[in-house]
Amino acid sequence: MGTGIDYGEFDEGRHVNYWKLDRTLQRELRRVTDTETYDWAEPRLTEFGELIGHTVADNADYVDDHGPELETYDKYGDVKNAVRYPAEQLESDELVYEAGIVADAFEAPPGRDEPMPISHFLAMLHLLCYADAGFGCPVAMTAGAALVLERFDDGDLEPYYRGLVSRDYDGLIEGAMFLTEEQGGSDVGANETTARYDETAGCWRLTGEKWFCSNVDAEGTLALARTADAPAGTEGLSMFLVPHSDPDDGVMTKGDRRAFEGAPPGDAVNDQRYRRLKDKLGTIAVPTGEVEFEDTKAFLVGETEAGFEQMTEMLNLERLANAAASCGVMGRALLESRVQAATREAFGKTVDEFPLMREDLVDMTVDYEAATAYVHEVGRLFSERERARRNDRESDDADDTYRLLRLLIPIAKLRTGRMAVDTASYAMEIQGGNGYVDDFVTNRLLRDAQVLPIWEGTENVLSLDAIRAMEREDAHEPFTRVVEERLEAVTHPALADAADTVADEYEELAGALIALAGEDSEYAQLSAKRLAHYVFEVFTAALLLEEAQTSLENGDGRTAMVARRFVTTELETREARGITGGDRFVLEAFEPIVHHAPVDPDDLSQTVTADD
Known part of the structure; x- marks a missing residue:
């Protein structure tokens, strides 16, 4: 069944392979791509995780201290518009683009007959942002511009499209x-x-x-x-x-x-x-x-x-890329926290032996699992829509997918951007005073994360966009079908209580949608942000429960622990805030959730009974 990860063997979250250490991303990419595609991608993602964890991570710290500089004019006063980049950044640029981060999703890479799904691009961007969320921005915009030209250009701009999707840096x-x-x-x-x-x-x-x-x-x-x-x-x-x-x-x-x-x-x-x-x-x-x-x-x-319609298509990919970048920042912040907690000693113990730190790390991990599951599920839907469009296979299912994306994409960016800020902030606290100074990466992670709720639309703008998707395009219809289908698939006894909670909250959410439909525009706008977060929580809970069901059927209960904790923290109302309930779940689940240790489903059933 495998073993857990010993974070005590690392000094910090660099000079490691980010792909190999991120079993959550591995699981999600395996889920959202077919076997042949995953098998092709896995060795390349292994190489990419090694590149990002070493060269790009080191270069990113240097670039943060020696960033690009602008020379608007030359010495004669003529416009020059020259941006000077440090050599370390140019090195990372060439290595990352030539790894196919943009090209592979638009042009069939060597050894394949068709391009990789957008899910592959999002996974590579996710890994890149472990090291440098700033670099993730031009990569995402290069992909977005390529998408616009692929879809809307009549051929006059073909040389520019070819440059955007080049996997040769000199031609990029x-x-x-x-x-x-x-x-x-x-x-x-x-x-x-x-x-x-x-x-x-x-x-x-x-x-x-x-x-x-x-x-x-x-x-x-x-x-x-x-x-x-x-x-x-x-x-x-x-x-x-x-x-x-x-x-x-x-x-x-x-x-x-x-x-x-x-x-x-x-x-x-x-x-x-x-x-x-x-x-x-x-x-x-x-x-x-x-x-x-x-x-x-x-x-x-x-x-x-x-132009506005074309911009919307680009923004859909940009917002999803922003969410993947948020997951990358969260993943790096969590890795640094796990390593620090496993190696830092206080009062004769490593700090991850203390109950409060265990609870913090469990909940940070569950947040990361939830964000990653949601983003890559939306990436799967986006990939399906693009494949259908490229192959001229428009259908009612494709229309439902588009309507669902109109709801889920703004919420993906809205929620994960805020989660990245919170996770990076707490990762800094776990490092203590060191985390606050420039010498340690959590300082940069928090500074980089703070723009993620702003780029491509603030939380308020995105909330209103989600409301419009339901009002104008009935996006709630495919949403309700998907949630109901997922909950119907959850049958394992270890998930019963959590599934009941999600089903009840789903009914409450459906009631809220009906109630808002009868309210005036001003009140609907006032409720938009709460509704968007509610949609995220119900959708993600149903998704994690479905994943947990599959994992239990395959003999591992770890994802069930993650799903159960997400439901508890996001959807349950606990008496006296849980203080009087005697719940020791995070102490019992620490090794499986934080260190990815496998869980026998029979042991999970016993734990669930004890917790209840």
Whole structure:
């Protein structure tokens, strides 16, 4: 049945293989992909976990202290727009992209007849963000830009698409998404950037300012602008691809850029100005700046006034990638905490022998398992939809999947971003004073995590998006079917009490949905955040119980312990907050949950009886 992991053999959560140590991610990827796909991916993820745990983890710490620097002008005062990167970051860039993190999900990798599912991309991004959530941002935007061009471009931008999905670094271009304007923020419809067609140059020209531009010098940036006479609001927005270089000279790839002695000369770059880089709390690896478009050359993506729809498709992947990044931060924070607790001694014991620390580590682990299960289940649904679209197999099932994704994706990002902040914060506390200083990685994990609830929409914006998905697209219909099917599949006696609790809460949630449908818009908005979290908790509980049922049938009760604890902490109301109940579950479940020790189902049944 296997053995648990001895975290006492490590000094810290680096110079290890993140894939090999993350049995939760292994389990989820095995669940959401077919056997042949998993067998192909597993050795590559092993290599990738080794790369991230060593080279990239070391480079990330250096980059955090020596981040990118912007030179807007050259010595003659001409626009230069040069971002200087440390060599360590460039090394990580080349190694990670050439490992296929973006390419494999769009173009069949060597040895396969078709691309890998988006689930594979999310797993690699999850592992990358163990080391550097800042680097995860340009990777996610490169994938998002590739998705937009794959879906909406009529072929004119094929060279840019080929660069976005290149697995050869010299042929690669990175993507970005410049949406935010100072006066608009989350109100994208308030954007003021304009676009006019230049007949002589054979391209569009953009004029305006973008306020929060991550990966500022990406070779292929997507931006929204309004053409002449277009309607106000989101309906009038069009999507444009803005090259970093002068497009008259063709696509400038990474190889082209490093062929110059230093930065490309001013006459080789596009007509725009990178005003400054933001002085940010974290995610130092990704340069985020302010950009002024001044008759900047650009290419229309697809149809005019379809930009908001195209942006939504990109945001779906971006938000899911953000959630995977959150899981990566949580995974690293949890690993550092497990190692610290297993090696740090106080009062003659390692600190993981104390009951309060055991409870903390159990609950941190359960949070991580819940977030990872939810995100990769949504990744499975996203992968299925993309496979159906690529193969022209649209159907009623595909429509249900899309409606379900419209509900689950904003909630994935909403909940996991907050969980990443909380987990990183407590991981810092477990390290003690060391965790608060720059020499230890928990300092950076917390600073990086803090942006995850902000990128791609705040918690309030995402909550309202979930409400809209139910009001306009009846997304609650496929949601209720999925939850009911999962609960019906849970039959093991060891899961009975937890399943009953989830069933009761599901009925309460269904009642809440009906009640909100009869309320005015203002009250519905007021309730949106509570509803979104409720959806996450019920959906995740049903998912974990279904996984626990399968694990029990295969002879292991560990996942049942995880599911039971999640239900207890998130959905049960305990008398006197559980103090008077005599519950010692976390003490009995510490080794299985935290160290991944296997559990005999018969022992689990006895534990459940004792707890009840």
